[in-house]
Amino acid sequence: MLTTQNETILTLDLDWVRSQFPSLAQTVNGYPATFLDGPGGTQVPQRVINAISDYLKRDNANTGGAYATSRHTDAMIAGARSAMADFLGCDADEVVFGPNMTSLTFAISRSIGRDLRSGDEIVLTHLDHDANTSPWRALEERGVTIRMAEIHEHDCTLDMDDLARKITGRTKLVAVGYASNAVGTINDVAQIVRLAHQRGAMAYIDAVHYAPHGPIDVRALDCDFLACSTYKFFGPHMGVLYGKREHLKRLDPYKVRANTNAIPNRWEWGTLNHECIAGIAACVDYLADLGRHVNSSASTRRAAVLAAYDAIQKHERGLMETLIKGLLAIPGLKLYGISDPKRFDRRCPTIAVRVKGHTPLELATQLGEHGFFTWDGNYYALNLTERLDVEKDGGFLRIGLAHYNTAEEVDRLLATLREIVG
Numbered sequence: 001m002l003t004t005q006n007e008t009i010l011t012l013d014l015d016w017v018r019s020q021f022p023s024l025a026q027t028v029n030g031y032p033a034t035f036l037d038g039p040g041g042t043q044v045p046q047r048v049i050n051a052i053s054d055y056l057k058r059d060n061a062n063t064g065g066a067y068a069t070s071r072h073t074d075a076m077i078a079g080a081r082s083a084m085a086d087f088l089g090c091d092a093d094e095v096v097f098g099p100n101m102t103s104l105t106f107a108i109s110r111s112i113g114r115d116l117r118s119g120d121e122i123v124l125t126h127l128d129h130d131a132n133t134s135p136w137r138a139l140e141e142r143g144v145t146i147r148m149a150e151i152h153e154h155d156c157t158l159d160m161d162d163l164a165r166k167i168t169g170r171t172k173l174v175a176v177g178y179a180s181n182a183v184g185t186i187n188d189v190a191q192i193v194r195l196a197h198q199r200g201a202m203a204y205i206d207a208v209h210y211a212p213h214g215p216i217d218v219r220a221l222d223c224d225f226l227a228c229s230t231y232k233f234f235g236p237h238m239g240v241l242y243g244k245r246e247h248l249k250r251l252d253p254y255k256v257r258a259n260t261n262a263i264p265n266r267w268e269w270g271t272l273n274h275e276c277i278a279g280i281a282a283c284v285d286y287l288a289d290l291g292r293h294v295n296s297s298a299s300t301r302r303a304a305v306l307a308a309y310d311a312i313q314k315h316e317r318g319l320m321e322t323l324i325k326g327l328l329a330i331p332g333l334k335l336y337g338i339s340d341p342k343r344f345d346r347r348c349p350t351i352a353v354r355v356k357g358h359t360p361l362e363l364a365t366q367l368g369e370h371g372f373f374t375w376d377g378n379y380y381a382l383n384l385t386e387r388l389d390v391e392k393d394g395g396f397l398r399i400g401l402a403h404y405n406t407a408e409e410v411d412r413l414l415a416t417l418r419e420i421v422g
């Protein structure tokens with residue numbers, strides 16, 4: 001931590017960060033492995049790996065039994081729930097664990113659908129991942145009308161006027177992403193929640209893509225639901241749902257008879273992935289530790305997580321500026337999304353490009369041979385690739401930065417890409 005007279009500057013200790021993630025030390029064809037695939041799933045720190053294997057070694061049991069390992073499991077799950085509550089800014093009984101964001105969203109959409117009828121409307125957006133589209137579209141079978149909010153194609157931002165017009169007295173729910181997993185746009189979700197509430201609709205936020213890049217405060221947003229996936233922010237492959245207590249109590253879940261009616265467990269069916277839940281607690285603790293590393297005065301776990309995100313955002317911003325500037329200088333390259341550095345607070349460091357004469361798959365394959373892990377295609381952001389008419393041409397090449405990436409990696413990526421495209 002560096003301190004000037006008037007302010008505390010939170011800087012990431014990148015050596016410490018990278019030393020936490022064992023997978024970063026790998027090589028591919030003699031090249032250092034460079035993980036630019038965070039939007040598809042991030043790497044995990046050693047402590048997450050340890051928490052998962054320690055749980056399986058010591059405490060592997062089902063819940064609710066009158067013996068030691070089962071009690072340890074109950075306590076471990078309660079601990080992970082309060083860790084996620086600190087991460088999201090809510091209470092532990094508002095945190096629901098599930099296999100992934102998609103399954104949790106289907107669970108909630110089915111329950112909300114029980115109260116909907118013909119003429120009711122749901123507003124979705126063209127920027128969203130299909131996991132925040134198809135579960136709501138499924139309610140068309142109940143006569144619900146889906147309205148799609150438009151985007152501004154030139155910078156892949158939401159058309160907020162169109163969105164506001166489409167939210168009417170008939171709207172029951174607005175489902176929107178916090179950030180786009182394809183082009184990185186960060187939506188003004190606080191404003192969207194306000195618009196929904198003004199019309200008496202609920203707001204469902206997909207924070208899967210935003211979670212590794214920025215702090216989440218569900219109380220400040222006042223959203224009704226917010227879903228994320230821990231494997232996108234340095235944890236194991238699982239999903240987490242925040243629901244306002246009143247909704248988790250009022251809505252009627254589909255569940256087995258023996259399942260409790262108490263929240264949040266009435267939304268968790270069957271036996272959960274306990275070892276991964278142990279990993280979730282460790283992943284929040286990693287972020288808190290990172291926060292304390294940059295700001296030793298962070299007094300609570302939540303304060304430490306917020307300090308971590310402060311440092312993460314500053315670090316990612318620097319890398320993103322270099323990367324976008326370098327990409328824009330490559331002849332024949334088209335970047336989708338916000339490219340003006342003055343507006344970079346409205347985007348994540350997730351960058352979608354196409355290069356004339358090369359398919360995204362060709363580029364991803366060649367980069368992969370040089371140790372760069374990028375993605376090609378639509379990554380389920382199908383609404384957007386169809387809307388921009390790139391679906392038939394292989395979608396985009398997606399380069400996703402995470403806080404463990406370095407300036408040297410960005411420079412090498414740019415040099416390699418320049419070489420590939422000639």
Ligand SMILES: Cc1ncc(COP(=O)(O)O)c(C=O)c1O
Binds near residue numbers: 238
């Ligand atoms: C923005 C966004 N929403 C939702 C999902 C689906 O998440 P899950 O795999 O946890 O179902 C993803 C996965 O890539 C995503 O990027």
